[in-house]
Amino acid sequence: MEILVVGSVALDTVTTPFGDAREVLGGSATYFASSASFFAPVSVVAVVGEDFPMEALEFLRRREVDLTGLERRPGRTFRWRGEYGFALNEAKTLETQLNVFAEFHPRLPEPYREREVVFLANIDPDLQREVLTQVLSPRLVAADTMNFWIQGKPEALRQTLKQVQILIINDAEARMLAEEPNLVRAAKTILGWGPRSLIIKRGEYGALSFSDGGWFAAPALPLENVYDPTGAGDAFAGGFLGFLASTRNFDEANLRRAVIMGSVMASFAVEAFSLQRLQHLTYPEIESRYRQFKQLAHFEDL
Amino acid sequence: MEILVVGSVALDTVTTPFGDAREVLGGSATYFASSASFFAPVSVVAVVGEDFPMEALEFLRRREVDLTGLERRPGRTFRWRGEYGFALNEAKTLETQLNVFAEFHPRLPEPYREREVVFLANIDPDLQREVLTQVLSPRLVAADTMNFWIQGKPEALRQTLKQVQILIINDAEARMLAEEPNLVRAAKTILGWGPRSLIIKRGEYGALSFSDGGWFAAPALPLENVYDPTGAGDAFAGGFLGFLASTRNFDEANLRRAVIMGSVMASFAVEAFSLQRLQHLTYPEIESRYRQFKQLAHFEDL
Numbered sequence: 001m002e003i004l005v006v007g008s009v010a011l012d013t014v015t016t017p018f019g020d021a022r023e024v025l026g027g028s029a030t031y032f033a034s035s036a037s038f039f040a041p042v043s044v045v046a047v048v049g050e051d052f053p054m055e056a057l058e059f060l061r062r063r064e065v066d067l068t069g070l071e072r073r074p075g076r077t078f079r080w081r082g083e084y085g086f087a088l089n090e091a092k093t094l095e096t097q098l099n100v101f102a103e104f105h106p107r108l109p110e111p112y113r114e115r116e117v118v119f120l121a122n123i124d125p126d127l128q129r130e131v132l133t134q135v136l137s138p139r140l141v142a143a144d145t146m147n148f149w150i151q152g153k154p155e156a157l158r159q160t161l162k163q164v165q166i167l168i169i170n171d172a173e174a175r176m177l178a179e180e181p182n183l184v185r186a187a188k189t190i191l192g193w194g195p196r197s198l199i200i201k202r203g204e205y206g207a208l209s210f211s212d213g214g215w216f217a218a219p220a221l222p223l224e225n226v227y228d229p230t231g232a233g234d235a236f237a238g239g240f241l242g243f244l245a246s247t248r249n250f251d252e253a254n255l256r257r258a259v260i261m262g263s264v265m266a267s268f269a270v271e272a273f274s275l276q277r278l279q280h281l282t283y284p285e286i287e288s289r290y291r292q293f294k295q296l297a298h299f300e301d302l
Numbered sequence: 303m304e305i306l307v308v309g310s311v312a313l314d315t316v317t318t319p320f321g322d323a324r325e326v327l328g329g330s331a332t333y334f335a336s337s338a339s340f341f342a343p344v345s346v347v348a349v350v351g352e353d354f355p356m357e358a359l360e361f362l363r364r365r366e367v368d369l370t371g372l373e374r375r376p377g378r379t380f381r382w383r384g385e386y387g388f389a390l391n392e393a394k395t396l397e398t399q400l401n402v403f404a405e406f407h408p409r410l411p412e413p414y415r416e417r418e419v420v421f422l423a424n425i426d427p428d429l430q431r432e433v434l435t436q437v438l439s440p441r442l443v444a445a446d447t448m449n450f451w452i453q454g455k456p457e458a459l460r461q462t463l464k465q466v467q468i469l470i471i472n473d474a475e476a477r478m479l480a481e482e483p484n485l486v487r488a489a490k491t492i493l494g495w496g497p498r499s500l501i502i503k504r505g506e507y508g509a510l511s512f513s514d515g516g517w518f519a520a521p522a523l524p525l526e527n528v529y530d531p532t533g534a535g536d537a538f539a540g541g542f543l544g545f546l547a548s549t550r551n552f553d554e555a556n557l558r559r560a561v562i563m564g565s566v567m568a569s570f571a572v573e574a575f576s577l578q579r580l581q582h583l584t585y586p587e588i589e590s591r592y593r594q595f596k597q598l599a600h601f602e603d604l
Contacts, residue, residue, distance in 0.1 A: 017483075086483040181319075181388040183506075184526040204485075205507035208524060217521030217598050222510060224486040256601040290604055296519050297599055299558040302592055 001139065001245040002114075005032045006045040006106050006131045007121025007234070008078050009052070009070065014273065015083040018227050024274035025056045026080060028121035028144070031231035034278040035238025035265040036119075037063040038286060040245035043112050045069040045131065049077040049100045059279050068109045075100040088229045088270075089203040108134040117245045119237060120164070122146050125156040132163050140250065142166040142241055144233065150177050162194040168237050170201045171208075183208070199240065199259060201233050201266075209259050213252030218259045219297050221267045221289070228273045232266040235278060239265030264289045303441065303547040304416075307334045308347040308408050308433045309423025309536070310380050311354070311372065316575065317385040320529050326576035327358045328382060330423035330446070333533035336580040337540025337567040338421075339365040340588060342547035345414050347371040347433065351379040351402045361581050370411050377402040390531045390572075391505040410436040419547045421539055422466070424448050427458040434465050442552065444468040444543055446535065452479050464496040470539050472503045473510075485510070501542065501561060503535050503568075511561050515554030520561045521599050523569045523591070530575045534568040537580060541567030566591045 012026030029046045036042045043066040048054075050072065057067060076099040082091040106127060113136050120128040120143040128143060143164045149157050150173060157177075161167065167190065171183060178186035187198050187210040197211035202220075209216040240262030247254055264286055271277045314328030331348045338344045345368040350356075352374065359369060378401040384393040408429060415438050422430040422445040430445060445466045451459050452475060459479075463469065469492065473485060480488035489500050489512035499513035504522075511518040542564030549556055566588055573579045 182526060182528070184524045187524075202507065205504065206519070206521070215524060215598055216601070217508070217524070218601070219508070219519030219521070219599075222486045222489075222512075222517060222519070224484060226484070253602055257604065260601055287604065294601070294603060296517055297521075297601070299518070299520070299562055299596070299599070300555055301596060302559065302589065 001116045001248055002041040002043065003036055003117045003119060003241060003245050004043050004045065004108075004112055004115035004131075004135065005029050005036070005119040005121060006128070007032060007119075007123060008101060009044070009046040009048050009057075010078045010080055011052070012230060012274065013079070013081040014228055014230050016088070016228055017084070017086055019273065021228065021273040023079075026230060026274060027078065028231075028234045030057075030060075030275065031234035031269065031278070032119055032121055032238040033060055033065045034275050035235040035269070036242035036245075037065050038265075038281070038283055039239070039242030039261075040117070042066065042242075043069055043115060045106045045108060045112065047071045047073055047100050047104045049073060049075045052077045069112055073100045082230070084229060088226055091230065106131050116140065117241060118142070119241050120144070120160070121234060121237070122149075125149055125153055125160040128160045129156075129163065140165055140241075140244065142168055142237065144168050144237060145173065145177075147173060147176055158193060161190075164195050166197045166199060167195040168199040168201065168233075168240070170203070170233065174198065174200050197255065199262075201236055203229065203232070207236070207259055207263055209255060211252070211255065213255065216256045216259060218256075218263050219293065220263060221293060221296060223267060223270065226270045229270050231275070232269045235269035236262035236266040239263075260290060260293050264293060303418045303550055304343045304345065305338055305419045305421060305543060305547050306345050306347065306410075306414055306417035306437065307331050307338070307421040307423060308430070309334060309421075309425060310403060311346070311348040311350050311359075312380040312382055313354070314532060314576065315381070315383040316530055316532050318390070318530055319386070319388055321575065323530065323575040325381075328532060328576060329380065330533075330536045332359075332362075332577065333536035333571065333580070334421055334423055334540040335362055335367050336577050337537040337571070338544035338547075339367050340567075340583070340585055341541070341544030341563075342419070344368065344544075345371055345417060347408045347410060347414065349373045349375055349402050349406045351375060351377045354379045371414055375402045384532070386531060390528055393532065408433050408436075418442065419543060420444070421543050422446070422462070423536060423539070424451075427451055427455055427462040430462045431458075431465065442467055442543075442546065444470055444539065446470050446539060447475065447479075449475060449478055460495060463492075466497050468499045468501060469497040470501040470503065470535075470542070472505070472535065476500065476502050499557065501564075503538055505531065505534070509538070509561055509565055511557065513554070513557065515557065518558050518561060520558075520565050521595065522565060523595060523598060525569060525572065528572045531572050533577070534571045537571035538564035538568040541565075562592060562595050566595060
């Protein structure tokens, strides 16, 4: 199955305790597509400005990512500037310049309307729905969101959630969205609003999946070198949905494999600044790390 | 194998968002013994004051916990007062009254000197070593500690660690002890100081085990009702060591089962105030929850 992603293609400036990166390739759609492209064909809907260095996306084209839906508009590209402390779990946003993203209304190239798997990255929930109305018969819709939309556009977000099968957010977002500090009760509330599955990302603590088929706790791989957590959540979503799209199997056992595959891709994403690690990754490395996760989490019956 | 534990028997006053408990049974040795007694015989070394309600320990006697090493001294019992916010992971200590614990020097009843498994709960590292010198030939020594000793008695603690095979601490303590924010590197440093295994407790995020045999990530069970996290770490240690003592098998596969058993016991401990849940627990409930952990963490190969 082919995947459609709508999100940002950005230039990031990032400071971590281990170094800095200035105006490097970033954005939710970029991380997602880079990760998902190891598993399934990906089509990108996004916008960049005239200043965007298109050659930076050459590696995505080589992986047969379809960029015909990437508009180039007069003006400057979306920019994000952030920093991380030693607790790498949370970014502090220093500056967000929407630029050409401010007036963005995604318009899907005709072939994109046939896509069966859709990832609505973290953008305005009204735009997320604008994309969905253009897709003819989506089989699987997954979405991300963030505190900005949860607090700023709660009604629009609830409308979007009705059309989403899998919501992929972090634990703070889940608590805020459900207005409930207990994660289990928050999950139950959110699953009552539409999604069949809720995937909760917890950074270095792994991920949780709540769905009809049960609860699943995935570990994160303890990493000796974490350089830049930017994009880890979108790399996770890319591995997760890419794996589901490639296997065309949405049962609980495969959903769990997909959560691990998301965790595998996130573990690579954080090992270097920007998309450096995902750019130079090979599929055998991915399979090998999946086995590492299996080894990490396995224990015997009594 | 029989277990010896040295630690505190206390009266706790606890406030959580879900209620309060005043002067209830607490203490590291109490939680540990209560948990470990489901698996192996336990002997307690601790001290209480004249004001301690000895009948509160009747349930431990019924589980054949040996309390001949529990001294009763003139003065008041050790008291701890703390509170938890909605983030239940960390207690805020409001008051600690050492009372009879201030002058405590553990003296082992003669039969205790034969014990093969020893748990040194979180007390002064000099006292931890005083206990060890009285044990004739310990096969397995595990220990806990905390920021107070890591910062206040670093040299004494390093001496103790030379005699400890398994260190069981939380992630903040591991980072502080190794003076290293990265957990993998912190683990490597600590394993260089003596322990063969380092178990890192992460509360609602589960536990990690680092040892020669590999790395293991255990999930925590997502719980809908968490009332009081007090003692969860000691209940964990009790399930972990109790299981190892009862199975007399210290290989990696069994170490992993033991980490899960620790997590099982901690998950019960937090479901009620004080020792209420551990007091009324049955072994079939423990087995059933172990299977729940297995179900929670299981995923298939690719």
